Amino acid sequence: MRFPEDVPVLRDDRDTSTVTLRAHTADDIGPAYEACQDPEMQRWTTIPVPYERENAVHYLTEFVPAGWRDGNSWAWAIEYDGRYAGTIDLRPGDGGVGEVGFAVAPWARGHGVMTRALKLAVDHAFEQGWTRVIWRAYVGNWGSRRVAWKAGFRGLVTVPDGGVARGVRKDEWIATRSRDDAAEPAGHWWQVPTLEGDGLRLRALRSTDAKRVMEACNDERTQHWLAGMPSPYQFEDAEAFITGRLENLASGEGVSWAIADPETDDLLGNVSVFDLKNRIDGSVGEVGYWLHPEARGRGVMSAAVGLAIKHAFKPIDEGGLGRRRLMLFAAEGNTASAHVAVANGFTLTGTARAASPRRDGSYDNLLCFDLLATDRPQSAAATES
Known part of the structure; x- marks a missing residue:
């Protein structure tokens, strides 16, 4: 696939807001660099620490385009309220099963942006013939887990030492969503009212x-x-x-x-x-x-x-x-x-x-x-x- 010409634009329109998945541009380098300074982003992802501007340049201008060209990673910029709000990617695998990963900028959290973006990406995967999408997160990343739950991922298991970040093994949560699963939460995630x-x-x-x-x-x-x-x-x-x-x-x-x-x-x-x-x-x-x-x-x-x-x-x-x-x-x-x-x-x-x-x-x-x-x-x- 050619980048950015062949990158599909995915859009979730609502009366008050729009979430768009689009090809990354050079204008995203600055916002992406700023987002990756967030301690929570660094804690729960595998991005380099410290995260330098050159890392953002390499990721958006080399790694992402190569992923689309080679077909081993489809990464979109998430746009919300006219601003770069994060990145989501699909990684195709054998047998119609692949993985999804995502990260959202601090300013966009708490607005349902990531859940909407995840549903868009997963729907696209199924349209491309996938039968199942796998989500992973390090144990303790409750924000990511809640996004996956709201998007219909289920069957969660915990894998001791299942992930690795910067050379350190970490316990990992894994859940999946199949093409036949509803894009809605499975079961309850209770709240604690005062x-x-x-x-x-x-x-x-x-x-x-x-x-x-x-x-x-x-x-x-x-x-x-x-x-x-x-x-x-x-x-x-x-x-x-x-x-x-x-x-x-x-x-x-x-x-x-x-x-x-x-x-x-x-x-x-x-x-x-x-x-x-x-x-x-x-x-x-x-x-x-x-x-x-x-x-x-x-x-x-x-x-x-x-x-x-x-x-x-x-x-x-x-x-x-x-x-x-x-x-x-x-x-x-x-x-x-x-x-x-x-x-x-x-x-x-x-x-x-x-x-x-x-x-x-x-x-x-x-x-x-x-x-x-x-x-x-x-x-x-x-x-x-």
Whole structure:
């Protein structure tokens, strides 16, 4: 193919904006160079670091044209609002399967530009006879993963040491989209709304909460009743817990909130609604929680669970989790946890014998509670933002 004459122009027109994929020009060198100074761009891509202007010149005037001529890489400039906004490329492979890669300038993020560009490129690949497109990103690149999810990529797997950047091996996410897959998200990517009521704030966990998480999870009572926690519970465990909540959101598995003091914003505990991908019944969920010892004895957990329940029963099209039924389990001797269940209207449905393991190898009976959306008063006070 000749460059730039044979580079197809792909366009996504909307009433308020247009995303165009076109051939790169010399005018893109400056904006591309500036975009590649972004620390996030350097962190998640394989571009040279430091990135010099000569790198941009070589990429746009030599590498990109050669890719089109040789047929091993089709790279487009992404244009949005009349400006260069990034680059996307398709790399054909054998058997009708190829890969896609992309990067977007900082100023264009948060406007859906990359998702629209990705859909344009993937549609073009299928028009050229491809049967499947592969997307890859280093683990932790949530922005890229969300773009791929919104564009219909699915079947995500994690490959340890699957990628390499500047000589360093990194874990890699891989997902694909086939020609028969809809260009729409598969499953849910939950959000964490801020919920307020009863003198509490439920918000997303932050990296700055790690110290308080570690303190809470090293508490003797917490360690006793939640025997699956590491012991001792290290700062690194707290960081991994917080990062893991992002994975639960992205995979559709669950939503977790930090219970925070509305005045100081200090973490008081955690409440989660999880098992939302239950293969037997996708309308159920389980409630779990733990509390920092400083917050005990004030009704904090009962109030926090009440806020989480209301959000869990809210319909999905209204921003909630759309649950029909919630479950809650408490070891038979854990009277404080059982009190939270009863205070929120859960019904004791039975006892699972010797079902709750302890660290010493013994087992406690497990109290089983449930709550139906039809059991819950719809007037429970809470605000959401």
